[in-house]
Amino acid sequence: MNIENTRGRHRAPGRHNPLIELKLLARESAQPAMKAGAVVAATGGLVATFANPASADTLKPASGNVAAAASADSAAPAAVGPATAAAPAASSALSKIGFAPEAQQAVAQRVSTSKPEVIEDVQVQAQRAAAKAAAVKAAAERKAAAARASRDLTRRTLTSSTSSAKASFNGSVPGASAGMRASSNWATAGQCTWGALNKWYQSEGYYPGGWTGNAMAWASGARSAGYTVSTAPRTRSIIVLQPGVAGSSSVGHVGWVTAVNGNQVTMIEMNATAGAYNYDTRTVTLSGGMSFIYAP
Template sequence: MNTTRRPGRHRPPGGANPIAELAVIARESAQPAMKGAAILAAAGGLVSTLAPPAEAESQSTASANAPAVTGPPATTWASGQTAVQATTVPSALTSIGFTRPRPGPRSAAAKVITDVIAEKEQQAAQRAVDAKREAQSRASRDLTRRSLTKTTGTSKGASNPAPSASNPTPSASNPTPSASNAAPSATAGGRSPYNWGSAGQCTWGVLNKWYQSEGYYPGGWTGNALVWGTRAANAGYTVSGTPRTRSIVVMQPGVHGSSSAGHLGWVTAVNGDRVTIIEMNALAGPFNYNTRTVTDISGMRYIYAP
């Protein structure tokens, strides 16, 4: 007898092979989404076909005695067959060649080995470099201080000479030097670990110049520029009406264009009654320095650096 094999899923009785049918479905599905849906549907039908039937009584007894299982509910396909739970799907797909990639073992975190000896040597070298820089900065400040003091003494002596044969009688225009005409000795006051002036203003600018010259910030008072003379004296610093280098000049409101809050400058040179200052937030505006020479007049006092 000749048996005609027709294309499709029609097979002679007893000739069905579920695994072969799954492979055919997977191969003939054109789109990945259709392929996955067809495989899941066929897998559900396959498991339902292979599962042995159970009596209603035995099923109810097994359900009563079986432990509770949590998981997604079963899905019913259009064919009326119940699909397997999601936890059994991967094993069914594996039987036709589909495998779920497994993550590889996690690589251990790389350990950083620190050379303690080398690290200590680097720290010691850095400390030596810092100490050398500090010594150079201190030497530079001392040299500048001696130079400014010498220049100031020479200028004051030239502008205010002692009586001589050519000038025997002192006059109001050329007085004899005296203790009242000389700058008093300076005393040290409080210190601050930081620049406490208002950023960009004259207060911040003069404190920065003081630090560059002396290596520390003066402290012990606060307030606008016009009160610095009185408050610096209360903090222990020498405040005088005689101009001197390495000092902060305090100008009252209106003096040389000062605002209602007063103004401050760092004195770099004195020649008679002509005082050269470096100031911030004046001619150059906030955060910028400029240099100018002004005349020492009433309303100007000087806070000496010791």
């Protein structure tokens, strides 16, 4: 007679093996929690199986203590086994190494909401402001010194270039007196008068003033303003040409004298051969109708 060994509850009589049953239950469980419950249940069954023979025979009726036997039967548990505990919650790999999402989120919020506090040093700011002001002042002083040096060089060059001419042409050049000054170039831009005043400023550092009018009236106007006016040519002076003299127009012409060689006078002039707003250099022969406004 062949006896079929069927797995599970429907097994053949006499074929039950508790250890094989445990292995089958553990292998067939898909989740860790189900495995733990199966093992616990199976373990309780095993304990009950092995415990029942030891406790089956308690008190015999011959002992005469029927009440004790009844109380022992009522107090004995039907099955002995450990209590089934709740399945543990599934844990993540990060929680096993101490990662707590709530704590990390709280730290991130504190870091994101906190703002750096900038503390300004008033003393350092004052020192920086003072250093900047000193640098600006030093730059302005250097610029002014360079302008003065340029004017002095121009003055020395113009004076030395005609020293021999002064001795041969005119043994006595009158001293120059200082006249009135202007705050800006008051002549019409692009004209010969504007060009002559601009050259005066580049040489002397200020604009002469105290008179107005066309070029032919400059000699008398400068004399009235306190300047020395002479017919003897000299460097560092404005040459005044009356109408028609050396090609001047009907309103006269002016220029800045840069050299004198005998009766040859070299000047820089604007609005002449080069046109308005442009300078050119020209040498003319000394003649009547010419006068010179000396710079002090």
